[in-house]
Amino acid sequence: MPANFRYPIDVATISIQDTLQNWSIPAYRIHAPIPSNAGEGTVIYYGNKPQYASWTHKLLGHVIEPLPVGKFSLLQILRGRNKALAADISLCPLNPLTLPLYASRGWHIIPLFVNCRINLNKPITEIITSKGAKDDLRIARRIGYQFTLLRNDKAIHEFFHQMLIPTVKTRHEDRAFLSKWENIEHTYQNGFLIGAYLGDHWIGAILLALESADTVRIANIGWRNGDVTWLKKGVVTALYNQSFIWAQENNFKYVNLGSSNPFVNDGPLNFKLKLGANLVTPASEIERGQTHMMNYFVGVKINLASPIAQSMLASTPLLAYRENKLRAIGWNAEIPPLFRRQIDLGIEWINLADTPITD
Numbered sequence: 322m323p324a325n326f327r328y329p330i331d332v333a334t335i336s337i338q339d340t341l342q343n344w345s346i347p348a349y350r351i352h353a354p355i356p357s358n359a360g361e362g363t364v365i366y367y368g369n370k371p372q373y374a375s376w377t378h379k380l381l382g383h384v385i386e387p388l389p390v391g392k393f394s395l396l397q398i399l400r401g402r403n404k405a406l407a408a409d410i411s412l413c414p415l416n417p418l419t420l421p422l423y424a425s426r427g428w429h430i431i432p433l434f435v436n437c438r439i440n441l442n443k444p445i446t447e448i449i450t451s452k453g454a455k456d457d458l459r460i461a462r463r464i465g466y467q468f469t470l471l472r473n474d475k476a477i478h479e480f481f482h483q484m485l486i487p488t489v490k491t492r493h494e495d496r497a498f499l500s501k502w503e504n505i506e507h508t509y510q511n512g513f514l515i516g517a518y519l520g521d522h523w524i525g526a527i528l529l530a531l532e533s534a535d536t537v538r539i540a541n542i543g544w545r546n547g548d549v550t551w552l553k554k555g556v557v558t559a560l561y562n563q564s565f566i567w568a569q570e571n572n573f574k575y576v577n578l579g580s581s582n583p584f585v586n587d588g589p590l591n592f593k594l595k596l597g598a599n600l601v602t603p604a605s606e607i608e609r610g611q612t613h614m615m616n617y618f619v620g621v622k623i624n625l626a627s628p629i630a631q632s633m634l635a636s637t638p639l640l641a642y643r644e645n646k647l648r649a650i651g652w653n654a655e656i657p658p659l660f661r662r663q664i665d666l667g668i669e670w671i672n673l674a675d676t677p678i679t680d
Contacts, residue, residue: 345394346413348406349387356382359632365390365406367398367413370619372433375582376412380633395419399426401622409630411622423620429650430642431621434580437590437598438536441569441576448565451595451659454558461555461562466524468563471514480514480526480543481505487547500541508540515567517544517560524551527560529568537568538577561596577601585638585649586657594659599666600640602647618642625652625673634673641671 346368355362364380366373366387374384390405397403398413399422415423415430424430439448449455471477481502489500505528512530516523525544532538542560544551551557561578568576578598581590594600621639624630631652638651648669649660656670664670 345392346398347392348390348398350390350405350408351377351381351385351387353381353385355380355629355632357632357636360629362410362629362633363408365408365411367393367411370412370414370433372582373412379582379584379587379637380410395422399423408622409624409627410633413620413622415618415620420618420620424643428620428622429639431583431619431639432602432642432647433583433617433619435583435590435640435647436580436601437578437593438601439565439576439578439596439598441565441574445562445566445569448597449558449562449595450597454595454597457555457558458562459555460553461559464519464554466517466519466556466559468560469516469518470567471516471526476516476526477505477509477514477528479523480516480528484525484543484545484547485541486543488543489547491547491549505541512540513537513567515560515563517556517563525556525560527564529564532577535574536577537564537573537575539564539579557592558596583640585640585651585654585660586636591657591659594663600647600663600668602642602645623673625676631674 349366351364351366352361354360362381364377364387366376373387377387378384393403393406398406412431413423413428420430441448449458471480485500485505508528508530512528514526514528516526518524523545525542527539528541530538530540539561542557544556565576578593578596581587581593584590621641623634634650634652635654638649638654641648641650646668648671649664650671650673653672653674656664
């Protein structure tokens, strides 16, 4: 069967299976003070998503262990009449079948992650334009890193254990989402590892995955022992810049800088924007005969009448998905300087304070 016929059938079949299998899902509740000192907020999570830890950290300031509330059916969640499910913000996993149901009930559709893409159709020197990133590159050039393409099993083991894992733990602490060794190994077998050296000393590396015929993706990056000193010495920006050079020299058109959390003010996201990336809308794909990213979205229900929810959205605008486009939603939130370019490129900035509040 041709792919253009098989794909909709696969999507429908998997969506129905997912809906039936998860018709009744667990709910978890968090109630804690919010960072703005505006009071205490309540967040309800449905299902088990490792990324929810990042939401807790962003909305409430630190990761808190959620308490189980019980199991609830799709209809119970959509009706929202159970007092146990009252919250300032609620999150529920979606698939292509349930997505329009939640959207019609006023839930915002949020991608679990967004991708940031570099277009290589211009000189490398014109890709990175922000002052901060240029300053990092100047520091890196002054230090004098050398780069090499690594192709041996010992190197990928050392990168994983002595660079990647320590870096993730240092940078993300209790929010750390650690890659599995088998995933790193698979990526390496079909990808490229670029190492940064100072003389004979291996400082850090960046792992590139072959995403398509014209795109490579930044799969992972790490530096020796996760030592933050190397951040100040520009090794991260230098590795990204070297990956752009390598990709362009090897006739790739794009570099996908990888996924980031869907928060406008997310640190890793803004670092990628600083490198000159454009935000890319998520899309489903078929790979090796299987449909991926079927649960790539969550529905987010926001109680806009709640001052607590308003305060959360003022400090943490979200990237939402509507009509195949990304848009930013917040509550009287300021536009971060690095995000203004994305607005110029067509991403809407929506102030929900201007939205009529309905039950």
